[in-house]
Amino acid sequence: MNQHRITPLTESGLLTALSVVLALAAIYLPVVGFLVVLLWPLPLVVLVVRHGLRYGVMAAAVAGLLVGILVEPLLALRLILAFGPAGIILGLAFRRGVSGVAAFGATLAAAIAGQVMAVLLLLAVTNINPLTAQVDMLQSSFDTSLQLYADMGLDEEQLAKTKADIQEGIKMLTYLFPLVFILTGLLYAAVAYSTGSRVLRRLGHDVPQFPPFAEWRLPQAFLYLFGFALVGLYWGGTRQITLLYEISLNANVLAILAGLLQGLVLIHCLLRHYKVIIPLRIVVYVFVIMTPFLAQVTAMTGLIDMLFDYRRRFSARGKK
Numbered sequence: 001m002n003q004h005r006i007t008p009l010t011e012s013g014l015l016t017a018l019s020v021v022l023a024l025a026a027i028y029l030p031v032v033g034f035l036v037v038l039l040w041p042l043p044l045v046v047l048v049v050r051h052g053l054r055y056g057v058m059a060a061a062v063a064g065l066l067v068g069i070l071v072e073p074l075l076a077l078r079l080i081l082a083f084g085p086a087g088i089i090l091g092l093a094f095r096r097g098v099s100g101v102a103a104f105g106a107t108l109a110a111a112i113a114g115q116v117m118a119v120l121l122l123l124a125v126t127n128i129n130p131l132t133a134q135v136d137m138l139q140s141s142f143d144t145s146l147q148l149y150a151d152m153g154l155d156e157e158q159l160a161k162t163k164a165d166i167q168e169g170i171k172m173l174t175y176l177f178p179l180v181f182i183l184t185g186l187l188y189a190a191v192a193y194s195t196g197s198r199v200l201r202r203l204g205h206d207v208p209q210f211p212p213f214a215e216w217r218l219p220q221a222f223l224y225l226f227g228f229a230l231v232g233l234y235w236g237g238t239r240q241i242t243l244l245y246e247i248s249l250n251a252n253v254l255a256i257l258a259g260l261l262q263g264l265v266l267i268h269c270l271l272r273h274y275k276v277i278i279p280l281r282i283v284v285y286v287f288v289i290m291t292p293f294l295a296q297v298t299a300m301t302g303l304i305d306m307l308f309d310y311r312r313r314f315s316a317r318g319k320k
Contacts, residue, residue: 008051012059015043019063020070023079027071038191040079041087045196048091049205056091060084074125082118085110086185086192093208094200100210104193111192112185119181131177135170142166175246179253214272216265218258220306226255256299263302264288269311 019040026037043063048056060080068076089110093103123129146163150156193210200207232248235241264285271281288294305311 008055012047012051012055015047016059016063016066019043019059020066023063023067023076024070027075037079037083038188039195040083041090041188041192042195042199044084044087045091045094045192046199046203048088049095049200049207050203052095053088053092056088060088074122078118078121081121082114083111083188085114086188087196090189090192090196094196094205098208100208103208104189104210107193108185108189111188112181115181115184115188131180132174135174138173139167139170142170172249175249176253178246179250182254213265214269216262217309218262218302218306222255222258222262223303223306225251226259226303229255255303256296259299259301259303259306260289260295261302262305263298263300266302266305266310267298 022036022040022043026033026040029036044056044060047059064076064080064084067079086107090103090107093106098106119130142163146159146166150159197207197209229248229252232244233252236243236245236248267284267288268281271284276284288298
């Protein structure tokens, strides 16, 4: 009954105020702020689903204006660019009733684009690349630690080797900047999708469901991407083609992560088939992820599973 008494404008005002509160909490809470900012697209999702695209865009603009007045205009604009597109696109996908996979894919693309726009805005206004700044801070921290160990009288040869390994790792990290955008967008999209779908179901809306974990099947394109990445790494490394090497490295890591996820799905199906209890399953998942050799084997198995679909073959064999 109360739901029908609230006008779209009133509900829009309430959810806009919630967006401002979440933004302020994300800014001023030192530890919890990172988690709070992940929920910022949620009011936009609800508004677009319940009242349409126009109300979601207006709420994002008004919330950004208020945060800009209360805190800082540049920070508010970055907030809108980074999180607004994902919330609006997800709400629009839910409103139109597309499949859960399509809704998540569109949200992921919007989240990645939002992160890129936010970084480009900061780079254009301040000429500061936040990713490079984080790497420089990490390098400074390692240098301070190594100097401390040197002052304690540790072996200089071992320290030099450790420093060289750290610098090589940091160099690889700079090559993986594009993958950082993808993984960050994946995190934002996953949180927006899970929280948005739960809240909307509580409000009585029928939203598309994501397939159960046991039914996840990633496209075979990741297997081909892995093969092309290996070729690119060889050509880029042997012929000193830095751009090709960087692109191939990102593609390689992305394909391996996709294979690891597919491999975990396969392990999940096997453990569920043999009725392994959930706590023990979690231990197995963590052990596989934390063990480099097992994680690599699982990733390769997952990549091959994208082509042969072992689950379908096992189920077909079980019916005979």
